[in-house]
Amino acid sequence: MPRGLPSKEELTAYVAAHGGDVGKREISRAFGLDGQERIALKAMLRELADEGLVSRSRRKLHVPGELPAAVLAEVTERDEDGELIAVPVDWDEDEHGAPPRILVKLARSSRIGGRLPGPAPTIGDRVLLRTEEIADAEGEVRHSGRVLKLLEKARSQVLGIYRKGGREGGGRLVPVDKRNMGRELAIPDGQENGAEDGDLVAVEILRHHAYGLPTAKVRERLGSLATEKALSLIAIHAHGIPHVFRRDALAEADAARPVTLAHREDWRDLPLVTIDPPDAKDHDDAVHAVIDEDPANEGGYVVTVAIADVASYVRPGSALDREALVRGNSVYFPDRVVPMLPERISNDLCSLRPLEDRPALAVRMVIGPNGRKRSHSFHRIMMRSAARLAYAQAQAAIDGRPDDVTGALLEPVLRPLYAAYALVKKARDAREPLELDLPERKVLLTPEGTVDRVIVPERLDAHRLIEEFMILANVAAAETLEEKRTPLLYRVHDAPSLEKVAALREFLQTMDIKLPKIDTVRPAHFNAILARVVDTEIAPLVNQVILRSQAQAEYAHENYGHFGLHLRRYAHFTSPIRRYADLIVHRALVRALELGRDGLPDSATPEVLAEVAARISAAERRAMAAERETIDRLIAHHLAEQVGAVFKGRIAGVTKAGLFVALDDTGADGFIPAATLGQDYYRYDEARHALIGERSGEAHQLGDRVEVRLVEAAPVAGALRFELLSEGHHIRGARRSERGHGRHGDTPARRGPPRPGRRR
Structure with a gap:
């Protein structure tokens, strides 16, 4: 095909966007086609006419009074199931009556490399739809339309x-x-x-x-x-997170019946236990460990990880499966959870409740005395959890404070788990994954839904134990599927780009910290730097800057390893209740090991998995943004009555427009416009992550400790505006010429008035 020629979808979209009143000349001009390409364009237009996408006589996309195969439509509403409804843009109501309502469906993509073509449509958008009649349609909606292209977002x-x-x-x-x-x-x-x-x-x-x-x-x-409990509703709608289950998915979940022991191994006597946060509603992973009695593995352990067998209930192509793919993952807010699967599945049939029979997919791993996995095997089982434990509860028992539940489990169950973890930790330390120190805050709410307090939960060995066993299980899943040559979704994390590494090296040099100039950077190189600054004033800054140099983890059908974990192959296997990627991996294992007829179908080609990977990676980023924004809104509401109060914090971000400050007590992020910093002329130095005064050389840098006054709080937007009270400082090694005319200082901040109340 000649270079520059549009695809059929692009061509149809262009004709539709211009009301159909265009010809070959206008199309050629729009796409910059030359003589040879115009010949190919003529053939393409003939093909489109034969397919019914355009009319050769009138160059129109529809037949009056009927819906054509492709139609330009506007998304106008949602139905009671939360599905988008569109109507044709070019429709003569006087002649043909009310426009037909079209149920909008996302396109099955032929995209290359698994990339999404753009944002999902929402109300007010204009889309090009490929339409078809709905068989046995009831009500007013008698057509469905698959999105070929999003033509125009609702700008207003x-x-x-x-x-x-x-x-x-x-x-x-x-x-x-x-x-x-x-x-x-x-x-x-x-x-x-x-x-x-x-x-x-x-x-x-x-x-x-x-x-x-x-x-x-x-x-x-x-x-x-x-009420404040509904603040998460803002993020749900702002990000288009599906939160109302379709009726067919709910009906399918309600009709599900418990899986029987048929064709499963009976492991109900094995004392597996779940260890989760105290407020967890679903429990999809259980663990067990025992000393390996094999003389060839003296000092080793056998670790078992059992995961809820969601694949038994959510079959490929079912209503539940389609719903789970659209959602991609569960979304966790302080006041609610938007689950990937209905509660009948997630909190009932697939939740590993204590002393109840539950189907699971288990991996039994043999761990050597050096902590490395020597072998593993997967099994489709029926299990019965011996207990449901909280992290702190399990840790207290190991630390000498057992309760009524853990007392009986301490010797036979908990001590072997911790002994096996001690071995695994040795192998983990030898592997040297990236060791960033970035405490995570948790917002605790009152019964009324307002912020009670913000805490940094203590990291216990119980947390690390579960984390490391899950990583081992995920690695085992990826290894098995690779060996069986079965398609799967990897969890991948690329190494930092050369540009980001160079920028990080330049920044670290300003603090006399050297990052070696080598072709391939490894997590160990970053860990050496982090170890050097631990417990120092610059430790938070260095952790943040190294974090910002990293790529973002995602899902992919092709493997390029996990840089942060320093693993060659890695797949998410351990949370199919809340992550669609894990469900795909479960199905792949069922298929590869011939464990049932509900495995990954033949239609799951690499091209299809590339699309799935792109969709669920986008859903994950959407969820992270929604969760973060909801916390911002809750804390802004909490601080709204404290306007004028003074807080301590740290500069968490620097841009040309100003400074972002994270408060110590709550972790709340607020903004200080550059125009309010003082009477100097501030320039943005990207290499140093700082705003630097042109005349004074005063700098405000990422990681600086600061004192600020709250000037404005907007709870609905989750926005806080601060006034800086602290002095800046001079960055060692920064010459005055750099301060005034730095390589990255081409966008100065505006001069502002003196800071009232500034402390000197």
Whole structure:
């Protein structure tokens, strides 16, 4: 095909976007085609006409009164199952009546390299759909349309909280996006669309005015935010997270019956235990360890990891499977969980409850005295958990404080687990995975849903034990599937790019820390640097900068290893209740080891798995953003009554626009605009992660300890604005010329007024 020629989908999308009133000349001009390419274009247009995508006579995409094979449509609403509904854009209601409503489906992709073509459609977007009639359709929706291309995002649609106005009617919208902090919209009387005060709504901007607020109308009511418990609803809708299960998926879950012992090994006498957070609702992994009696492995252990057999209930192509793929993973908020699977599956049939029969896929691993895995085998079993333990509960027993439950388990179950972990830890330390020290905070809520306090949970050996056993099981899964040449999804983490390593090396040099100039960097190189700065003032800074140099972990059908864990092959196997990738790996094992007829189907080609990997990687990033934003909103609501208070924190981010500060007590992130830093002329030095004053040389750098005053809190947006009270400092080795005209200092911060209350 000549270079530059558009694909059929691109060509159809262009014709649709221009209302069909275009010819070969306009298309050639739009895509910059030459003479040879125009000949190929003519043949392509003939093929599109033969396929019914365009009309050769009128160059239209539809037959009047009927839906064509491809149609330009606008997404207008969601149905009761949460599915998107669209209507044709070019439709003559006077002649043909109300436009047909089309159930929107995501496209099955032929994309290359597993990359998504763009964001998923939402209300207000224009999409090109390939339509078909729904067999045995009931109600008004008689067509479905698979998205060929997202043509136009809803530029004027804004998500926010509706606040009712006065007696004159109407109201205003408080946007939920941090970027629109303080920019309210007016909702005129009659444009509320039934919205009540406190509702989360999607609005369409009608008009901008020279004076006064822009006006908008409510397009969709998304739910009530009458209590703080509903703050997670904002993130759910802002990120398009599916949170209402389709009726067919719920019906399938309700109809599921417990799996029997048939064709399974009976391991119900093995005292497997689950060890989870105290507030966990689903329990999908259990562990056991025993001294290996094989004389050839003296001092070794046999470790068993049993994982809930979700594949027994969620079959490929079923309604539950389709729903799980769309969701990709469970999403965890402080006030709720949006599960990947309905509770009948996740909290009942597949939850490894104590003293109840549950199907599982187990891996039995032989660990040598050096802590390395010598061999492993997978088994499809029926198990019965001996106990459900919390991390702190298991740790207390080992530390000499057993309770009524752990007392009987201490010698036969817990001590062998910890002894096996001690061996595994030796192998882990020898492997040298990346050892970043980045404490994770947890938000604890009151019964009313407000923030009670923010804590940094203690890291116990119980946590590390489960973590290391799960890593071993994940490695075993990847090794088995590679050996059997069965397609799978890897969990991969690429090495840092050469550019990021070079930038990190340049930054570390400013602190007299050397990162070796070598072709291949390993986690051990970073660990040596982290060990050098441990317990020093610059340790948080160095940890943050090394973290930012790393690539992002993702799912892929091709293996390029896991840099952070320093593993050659790695696949997620241990959480199929909450991660779709693990379900794929379970099915692959069932297929590879001939453990049943519900394994990975032949249709799961590398191309299909590439698409699945891209979708669930995007869903994971979506979930992480939604979880982070919800915590921001909860803490902003918590601090809203403390405007004017002074806090201690650390600079957690530096941009041309200003500084991001994380508070010590809550971990809350707030922003200090560069314009408020003082009377100097601040420039952004990317290499040093700092804003540096042109005249004074005063620097504010990533990791600096600071004192700030809270100036503004916007709970709905999850935004905090601070005023800096602390002095800057001079960076060693930074010459004044660099401060004024640094390589990365081409975008100066504006000069601002003196900082009131600044301490000297």
